[in-house]
Amino acid sequence: xxxxxxxxxxxxxxxxxxxxxxxxxxxxxxxxxxxxxxxxxxxxxxxxxxxxxxxxxxxxxxxxxxxxxxxxxxxxxxxxxxxxxxxxxxxxxxxxxxxxxxxxxxxxxxxxxxxxxxxxxxxxxxxxxxxxxxxxxxxxxxxxxxxxxxxxxxxxxxxxxxxxxxxxxxxxxxxxxxxxxxxxxxxxxxxxxxxxxxxxxxxxxxxxxxxxxxxxxxxxxxxxxxxxxxxxxxxxxxxxxxxxxxxxxxxxxxx
Amino acid sequence: xxxxxxxxxxxxxxxxxxxxxxxxxxxxxxxxxxxxxxxxxxxxxxxxxxxxxxxxxxxxxxxxxxxxxxxxxxxxxxxxxxxxxxxxxxxxxxxxxxxxxxxxxxxxxxxxxxxxxxxxxxxxxxxxxxxxxxxxxxxxxxxxxxxxxxxxxxxxxxxxxxxxxxxxxxxxxxxxxxxxxxxxxxxxxxxxxxxxxxxxxxxxxxxxxxxxxxxxxxxxxxxxxxxxxxxxxxxxxxxxxxxxxxxxxxxxxxxxxxxxxxxxxxxxxxxxxxxxxxxxxxxxxxxxxxxxxxxxxxxxxxxxxxxxxxxxxxxxxxxxxxxxxxxxxxxxxxxxxxxxxxxxxxxxxxxxxxxxxxxxxxxxxxxxxxxxxxxxxxxxxxxxxxxxxxxxxxxxxxxxxxxxxxxxxxxxxxxxxxxxxxxxxxxxxxxxxxxxxxxxxxxxxxxxxxxxxxxxxxxxxxxxxxxxxxxxxxxxxxxxxxxxxxxxxxxxxxxxxxxxxxxxxxxxxxxxxxxxxxxxxxxxxxxxxxxxxxxxxxxxxxxxxxxxxxxxxxxxxxxxxxxxxxxxxxxxxxxxxxxxxxxxxxxxxxxxxxxxxxxxxxxxxxxxxxxxxxxxxxxxxxxxxxxxxxxxxxxxxxxxxxxxxxxxxxxxxxxxxxxxxxxxxxxx
Numbered sequence: 049x050x051x052x053x054x055x056x057x058x059x060x061x062x063x064x065x066x067x068x069x070x071x072x073x074x075x076x077x078x079x080x081x082x083x084x085x086x087x088x089x090x091x092x093x094x095x096x097x098x099x100x101x102x103x104x105x106x107x108x109x110x111x112x113x114x115x116x117x118x119x120x121x122x123x124x125x126x127x128x129x130x131x132x133x134x135x136x137x138x139x140x141x142x143x144x145x146x147x148x149x150x151x152x153x154x155x156x157x158x159x160x161x162x163x164x165x166x167x168x169x170x171x172x173x174x175x176x177x178x179x180x181x182x183x184x185x186x187x188x189x190x191x192x193x194x195x196x197x198x199x200x201x202x203x204x205x206x207x208x209x210x211x212x213x214x215x216x217x218x219x220x221x222x223x224x225x226x227x228x229x230x231x232x233x234x235x236x237x238x239x240x241x242x243x244x245x246x247x248x249x250x251x252x253x254x255x256x257x258x259x260x261x262x263x264x265x266x267x268x269x270x271x272x273x274x275x276x277x278x279x280x281x282x283x284x285x286x287x288x289x290x291x292x293x294x295x296x297x298x299x300x301x302x303x
Numbered sequence: 304x305x306x307x308x309x310x311x312x313x314x315x316x317x318x319x320x321x322x323x324x325x326x327x328x329x330x331x332x333x334x335x336x337x338x339x340x341x342x343x344x345x346x347x348x349x350x351x352x353x354x355x356x357x358x359x360x361x362x363x364x365x366x367x368x369x370x371x372x373x374x375x376x377x378x379x380x381x382x383x384x385x386x387x388x389x390x391x392x393x394x395x396x397x398x399x400x401x402x403x404x405x406x407x408x409x410x411x412x413x414x415x416x417x418x419x420x421x422x423x424x425x426x427x428x429x430x431x432x433x434x435x436x437x438x439x440x441x442x443x444x445x446x447x448x449x450x451x452x453x454x455x456x457x458x459x460x461x462x463x464x465x466x467x468x469x470x471x472x473x474x475x476x477x478x479x480x481x482x483x484x485x486x487x488x489x490x491x492x493x494x495x496x497x498x499x500x501x502x503x504x505x506x507x508x509x510x511x512x513x514x515x516x517x518x519x520x521x522x523x524x525x526x527x528x529x530x531x532x533x534x535x536x537x538x539x540x541x542x543x544x545x546x547x548x549x550x551x552x553x554x555x556x557x558x559x560x561x562x563x564x565x566x567x568x569x570x571x572x573x574x575x576x577x578x579x580x581x582x583x584x585x586x587x588x589x590x591x592x593x594x595x596x597x598x599x600x601x602x603x604x605x606x607x608x609x610x611x612x613x614x615x616x617x618x619x620x621x622x623x624x625x626x627x628x629x630x631x632x633x634x635x636x637x638x639x640x641x642x643x644x645x646x647x648x649x650x651x652x653x654x655x656x657x658x659x660x661x662x663x664x665x666x667x668x669x670x671x672x673x674x675x676x677x678x679x680x681x682x683x684x685x686x687x688x689x690x691x692x693x694x695x696x697x698x699x700x701x702x703x704x705x706x707x708x709x710x711x712x713x714x715x716x717x718x719x720x721x722x723x724x725x726x727x728x729x730x731x732x733x734x735x736x737x738x739x740x741x742x743x744x745x746x747x748x749x750x751x752x753x754x755x756x757x758x759x760x761x762x763x764x765x766x767x768x769x770x771x772x773x774x775x776x777x778x779x780x781x782x783x784x785x786x787x788x789x790x791x792x793x794x795x796x797x798x799x800x801x802x803x804x805x806x807x808x809x810x811x812x813x814x815x816x817x818x819x820x821x822x823x824x825x826x827x828x829x830x831x832x833x834x835x836x837x838x839x840x841x842x843x844x845x846x847x848x849x850x851x852x853x854x855x856x857x858x859x860x861x862x863x864x865x866x867x868x869x870x871x872x873x874x875x876x877x878x879x880x881x882x883x884x885x886x887x888x889x890x891x892x893x894x895x896x897x898x899x900x901x902x903x904x905x906x907x908x909x910x911x912x913x914x915x916x917x918x919x920x921x922x923x924x925x926x927x928x929x930x931x932x933x934x935x936x937x938x939x940x941x942x943x944x945x946x947x948x949x950x951x952x953x954x955x956x957x958x959x960x961x962x963x964x965x966x967x968x969x970x971x
Contacts, residue, residue, distance in 0.1 A: 183479040
């Protein structure tokens with residue numbers, strides 16, 4: 049919580065009125081930004097400045113500002129969620145940048161994530177992939193069996209949890225040269241494949257989700273591993289391997 | 304207006320069962336002809352949408368985020384309570400009920416709380432069946448931890464991301480119904496008014512946040528599940544978009560608003576760093592299982608820490624004041640949130656704060672002794688004889704990382720300090736609002752057909768919520784309570800048919816929404832929306848925050864009214880109404896906060912006692928503890944809107960305790 053001297057920065061921000069119009073980078077100068085501010089607090093300061101000059105503030109998605117809702121989605125200096133590993137844009141702090149630095153801020157770019165305005169993209173394709181199979185078919189009657197009736201190996205439970213921590217931000221897609229949604233899909237597929245409750249529908253799930261991703265226009269996985277590096281939650285490539293095994297087995301054996 | 308809480312007859316433990324046995328049901332074929340609107344897709348709204356759709360109703364669900372998965376329930380960290388008694392430590396439905404009533408400082412309804420405790424165990428079964436990956440022990444069974452204000456281990460958890468996992472569970476249940484077409488999902492839509500036709504809630508007016516279009520949606524019942532209003536303080540642990548608008552609009556259309564002054568200030572949050580700060584981050588209460596809270600015993604040490612001349616680790620054990628352990632030996636660091644928060648404030652006000660911000664507000668949360676304790680245990684388990692200190696430290700840190708890793712990472716990210724080496728610095732922050740829309744036992748508001756569930760209602764937590772009970776209540780309301788109670792109401796609607804959106808009531812509500820938007824857009828004032836929101840937050844925090852006085856509250860009421868006038872004269876909202884316009888969204892929400900804030904302060908002024916999160920300096924015991932006045936204030940304050948917050952009418956719902964004896968809450 050050290051209070052250091054403020055920073056001066058130059059921002060090159062992608063501005064685009066809506067999905068139909070053409071966008072471009074615009075330049076802004078900010079003075080005396082505290083290194084303790086988060087990146088989004090810096091964007092708030094920028095917007096305040098723009099509003100007071102009668103301009104149109106930069107639109108960007110954000111909500112929880114604690115790295116868990118997955119709303120924020122900026123491409124900063126050529127990386128989803130900017131420099132630093134295992135952090136979302138909202139957890140990125142200005143101390144990661146240098147005084148006098150020029151920072152490029154753009155939206156996530158992928159065919160399946162069309163731009164809505166400025167830095168906001170439409171990630172509803174992710175929801176539709178989940179509609180295709182991202183659930184276990186159990187009614188919420190409360191009449192299920194006792195929670196402890198099926199012991200689950202701690203290692204499997206932990207791995208399922210690690211996969212389930214995906215926040216659906218889309219950084220994996222933005223990082224991928226093919227704009228593949230494999231890491232995102234595989235996280236959900238793995239979570240359920242590792243748990244006895246999820247195994248009943250595992251085959252249909254993997255086939256349906258992969259098909260939906262293809263229909264949405266996400267590309268194939270070519271194993272570069274960029275997604276794993278940029279994932280703010282550290283979702284492992286092992287999940288893609290598991291998804292591929294599940295997919296192969298389902299393709300061969302499904303009835 | 305006479306308030307009827309509609310509590311069923313009979314002994315406490317039979318009320319819910321008898322109720323379910325005697326309500327009206329809607330046959331499956333008729334459910335297909337009935338529409339229900341659910342506003343908000345957090346734990347309460349998400350679980351309600353999924354369950355109602357499973358039952359066969361046509362659900363229209365709304366959220367302002369781009370996906371239901373982003374609702375702020377996702378940020379809940381520590382866990383969810385359930386009276387499973389898996390630990391065999393004496394837990395039971397009654398004990399969870401009792402702890403919740405006591406924790407809420409005897410200001411909640413017995414019947415509601417008992418029902419909550421009763422269905423809590425089902426929630427865990429349900430979530431496991433949905434594939435929620437709760438923490439397990441090496442035998443493969445579910446693990447538990449302890450939370451504040453209780454003496455048993457009944458909290459189920461998924462590391463520090465329990466809310467995320469439960470919400471994704473509810474989201475998956477929704478997805479199954481969205482895929483079937485039983486839920487029609489409206490993302491990036493905000494409810495801006497409720498439509499009441501012939502005294503019944505029959506629809507909403509919503510704004511499409513992408514196009515700006517104002518839409519009419521009709522239904523046979525409307526469920527508000529839009530969360531709490533902690534953002535009236537500007538800085539809180541809520542998401543940036545969390546707001547009171549849905550709750551406030553229904554209040555203005557006739558729903559009473561209950562106990563607005565009951566706010567939870569959470570003791571363990573990362574302290575404020577500066578004036579540009581946009582939000583506060585919680586460090587889960589679960590950390591108090593293993594962390595010890597302290598400040599230096601000597602004022603000069605505290606000063607040296609603030610000036611950066613002295614490090615916490617260099618302060619000797621005998622020079623530390625573990626003030627919670629000192630004041631509350633039986634509960635120690637696990638006292639309830641309101642008690643822990645006030646104790647931190649007391650130490651900092653006395654000059655012992657350790658953070659170098661404007662108010663020196665901050666205390667230490669220290670894991671050093673837990674690291675050694677776990678390290679020794681691990682060394683023993685691994686059969687290491689005479690382990691070195693470094694080995695013990697290493698092993699202990701591994702255990703801490705496995706329990707709280709994500710929280711420690713988050714802390715480091717925000718503060719650039721390493722909590723494995725140095726104690727965390729924490730301070731209380733606004734977190735949860737126990738008050739909300741008044742509902743009866745059916746979770747129905749005073750407007751027929753209009754329901755409020757989850758944090759949006761006032762019902763179960765009294766004047767203070769215990770940790771890990773918000774998730775429990777949200778899911779209980781959505782999965783297991785509302786689906787029964789709403790059926791009883793809708794059984795009368797099987798012949799009604801589709802509600803037309805051409806009714807004059809829809810036109811009137813739409814016109815009022817449009818007129819407010821036009822006013823905001825055309826105002827062209829001199830200050831941004833945030834300028835007003837921050838001012839409001841300061842008034843609230845300083846005068847309506849952790850400790851309140853009659854004088855301060857009276858000032859706050861006037862200052863908020865003045866600020867509201869200034870807002871409508873001077874606010875500047877750039878852009879247009881028919882486009883994605885985030886400043887316009889914020890402006891509408893702040894306009895409602897500016898009205899709520901005044902009612903909030905009035906409620907706090909009227910309640911001449913201290914209870915739970917509401918602490919009046921005039922009403923305390925000699926040793927500084929909250930002093931309740933059961934003779935005069937054992938009631939729910941339910942406010943009726945009449946045009947202005949200053950003219951709201953107070954209705955009282957007497958709270959009747961037949962099963963527990965009202966006692967002074969002691970955690971000593």
